[in-house]
Amino acid sequence: MSADRLVVGAIVGPQGVRGQFKVKLFAESPNALTHYGPLQTDDGRALQLAVKAVNSKGLVIASAVGVDSRDAAEALRGMTLSIARAALPDLADGEVYHADILGLSAIHVDGSALGTIIALYNFGAGEIVEVKPAAGPSVMLPFEGDSLVAIELDNRQVILAPPAGFLDSEDSTDQTDV
DSSP states (O other): OOTTEEEEEEEEEEOSSSSOEEEEEOSSSGGGGTTTSOEEOTTSOEEOEEEEEEOTTSOEEEEETTBOSHHHHHTTTTOEEEEEGGGSOOOOTTOOOHHHHTTOEEEETTSOEEEEEEEEEEOSSSEEEEEEOSSSOOEEEEOSGGGEEEEETTTTEEEEOOOTTTTOOGGGSOOOOO
């Protein structure tokens, strides 16, 4: 994906038999799928979407001109939907697109490297960032409030101050036999 495009969703599969399909939304609102004009698929097609509903799992049910059968919708499975960055509104001070954070270095406020940011989540209790260290499994850290010190896009890094205990390894816990 080029830097001049942002992914706003991914097609996860067909919905019904008339060409509708389910979209996992990577934007704040389903309006992002319709408001900024046609979206581009991975294979270069331009799709003008219409949002039909949002299901109980949070997936957007959509249709597109020219996609009029289950087979046509199935052929879109796994494709991402992107929009030109220039078509999006200007960001307010302090705002960034999640896509701009992915791949940045995560640095602890003490200057030590934490790893690379591989994902951002919001499960309902606030923003969470997933960081993959140089070795070992990824870790999930708070990504708001006092835990987020700075986002430095020019330096390609994010400065984090995880709460005490978030980075402690399981080996360092004091376990005694009872």
